Amino acid sequence: MFGLSELAIILIVVIAVLAAKKLPELARSAGRSARILKAEAKTTNEDSGPSSRT
Template sequence: MFVLSELAIILIVVIAVLAAKKLPELARSAGKPARILKAEARAMKEMKQEQGSAGEQPAPA
């Protein structure tokens, strides 16, 4: 009789074989939101730096 761990391994292999065609598409769709989040975080960091440097400039005499 199969042990639970053996069934889990067989199930993972079967899913990997059947889903092999969809894996690249799933990876792209998962990576797209991560790139957007990274770009937004970078833009907010740059905006904070610009605001901080604008506040440090001395007033014109």
């Protein structure tokens, strides 16, 4: 029978193989979210104007 450490290694490998199909989609989604956040932060800074900065 398998021990706990062997089962953990097998589980990690199975999860990595199954998740590999989703990695490109997750990376695209993260990049899109970062661009949106950056654009919103830039818009917020432009809207507040230089008079509100100290």
